[in-house]
Amino acid sequence: MSAATAAAPRPAPASGRQARRGGHPLAGTYPLLRFALRRDRVRLPVWIGALTLTTVGTLSSFTTQYPDAADRRAAAGTMDSPAGLAMTGPGHYLDDYGHGAMMGHQMLGFVLVMVGLMSVLTVTRHTRTEEETGRAELVRAAAVGRHAQLTAALCAAALANAALGLLLAVGLGASGAEGVTWGGSLLYGAAHTAVGLVFAAVAGITAQVSQFSRGASGMALAAIGAAYALRAAGDVGNATLSWLSPIGWAQRTYVYVDDRWWPLLPALALAAAATAAAYRLSTGRDVGAGLRATRPGRPAASRALTQPLGFAVRLHRGTATGFGAGLLLLGVMYGSILGDAAEMVEDIPELRDALREIGGASVTESFASTVMIVLAVVAAVYVVMAALRPQSEETSGRAEPLLATGLSRTRWAGTHLAVAMAGGTALLALSGLGFGAAGAAATGDGGLFLDLLLAPLAYAPALWVTVGVTAVLFGWLPRATAAAWALPVYAFVVGYLGTVLGFPDWTGDLSPFGYVPRLPAEEMRWTPVVALTALAAALVAFGLAGFRRRDLDTK
Known part of the structure; x- marks a missing residue:
């Protein structure tokens, strides 16, 4: 028998200890x-x-x-x-x-x-x-x-x-x-x-x-x-x-x-x-x-699902719904104690002075403006998650088949970012709805409802900047996208705790949330809102440009 046709030697059987370990x-x-x-x-x-x-x-x-x-x-x-x-x-x-x-x-x-x-x-x-x-x-x-x-x-x-x-x-x-x-x-x-x-x-x-x-x-x-x-x-x-x-x-x-x-x-x-x-x-x-069987879909996709925007909305729907319910409930809970805000800080000089620095005609307005940053930070957590969804689709291998068609990278990633920005704005509106309804009922001031309903929307440009920063990391530094979480964390520490702990004023300037007028305590200022919106647009464009240039994480 030639060497070419000789049977290959069998591998040595695993020891009893190895077999037991593997099993x-x-x-x-x-x-x-x-x-x-x-x-x-x-x-x-x-x-x-x-x-x-x-x-x-x-x-x-x-x-x-x-x-x-x-x-x-x-x-x-x-x-x-x-x-x-x-x-x-x-x-x-x-x-x-x-x-x-x-x-x-x-x-x-x-x-x-x-x-x-x-x-x-x-x-x-x-x-x-x-x-x-x-x-x-x-x-x-x-x-x-x-x-x-x-x-x-x-x-x-x-x-x-x-x-x-x-x-x-x-x-x-x-x-x-x-x-x-x-x-x-x-x-x-x-x-x-x-x-x-x-x-x-x-x-x-x-x-x-x-x-x-x-x-x-x-x-x-x-x-x-x-x-x-x-x-x-x-x-x-x-x-x-x-x-x-x-x-x-x-x-x-x-x-x-x-x-x-x-x-x-x-x-x-x-x-x-x-x-x-x-x-x-x-x-x-x-x-x-x-263990739970996946629900079968329709035999044919709807027209909306065949479009990038409709498909992105479908992917983000569950997360947005959960955050929406949570923020609505959080707004109601904060609004329910708004009527007791004045009594809560009446005998606390440090907290009363901190709220006075914010401004506002009353303690209620100053307290409400402090609560707004909490609602905005929770919405910022959602927009970071939503803006990172393209990376999840890419690393899981689901993006490659889509981009192999006539769908451009800019349109595919841009729809996810657009849904993140629109969804974050909708969450702010829901939180304002709950806060305004409960706050007006707790204080007995019906005129407060509209002010509290619209006040969280002032933070929408700051959310858009957060989406823009996440887009830049995704487009140019995909391995560093976890750094996007620093924005909501820093905004909470400086914007909410910093008021009480006496952080220097310049610490707020390092966050996009620090430039937002603190409604309803302050007057509306449109200059920072417009500037943040322009910055968000530039960051998103820059991030998409980086995504077009780099290689996909293929499987």
Whole structure:
């Protein structure tokens, strides 16, 4: 027999240890965890750093604004209303309203929503997104167990939440503020970690149900919204509702007041049960598929879907609808406490002086103009997500077949950017509708409705500039598009917290939101609005020019 026809030697059989390792459902978890942490080496530290600095900075502002017990008692009195409790937390914190109690009452629930958001996005990014792009199938073709990817994602989220809890405990405990003890600070940090684990596990379940990452994230975010709504309803009326919410459990530790650890036990139990359910559900589906069957489409696409703009609107519809409902509700919640704004700042000289610097004929107008920046920042989060949708389409390989036709790059990307700009403007209008209706009802001033309805629209050019900056990064520096998130984060820190913390005036000039007239406290100024609009147009054109010149990220 010739050498050419000789049978190739068989490979040596794998050892029993190697065979067992390759067949274990958790095989390959550690390398996948390392890879996930490496991919998120910027994203997660930014999340953790921002939440930590916001929390510690808020405590510092509380010690400055409320130095005396009388100031804190006055603040507690203004919070003791249905609207105030719905926005903050249970009324038991008001019995002994020290600086620690203020943190547990006013900050805990808000930051827990952000922690849930961080956990959900981390888990879906390393599970469902990997399957949607086809990378999970390639990884699973190697010696990787069935549960390795889900385990790695949950571990990455758990490590992030543990790091956040530790930093919060150290940062608050070392502050030396009155009423902020080390024991309470450890409980404060542990509450964030426990709730973060719950929502990470919830995202693990939704990643099995939906076939698409946006659907999985949307269902998990809806769970966060439901938890916050149950907490708010329970704090105002039936307290039983708060015990149906992980956020309610964390707030009922009564950190810095009673320091009860046991309400975190239901959170840990729910996290364990949801994690087990996620593993069980993952065994009932194929890689890339979801437990919920994808709804079949029409036999033929409508005329709108055959056009780039109509197709872009369809892709952005779900995200825009979710943000619209959230901003409408947020506007209603802020508007409901507008009638108590004057009482809330009456005995707080620092906050009263900060609002006076904004201007306005009344405290109500000044307070409303401060709220506008919060509504605008939430809308800015949407426009960044929407403006980054072309990159998602490109990296997933869905853009290449479209651009292989007669569709130009400028028209394809431009339609997504146009939808982002129009959608952001519509979100501002919805937030103004809720804020104006609730604010007019709370104050009894019907003339305030139109002012509050139109005031958020002044921030539309700033949103368009945000879209323009994102377009420039996408067109010229696609690997640096994460930097676009710096705009809404900086706008919130400087525009909202900077007023109270006394940041220099020039810090506002570094953000497009700093040039917007702060309605209704100030008079409308058209020059900065026109200048921001022109800048946004130039940035979008420059970004599209870069996209035309560079190579596609092909698959």
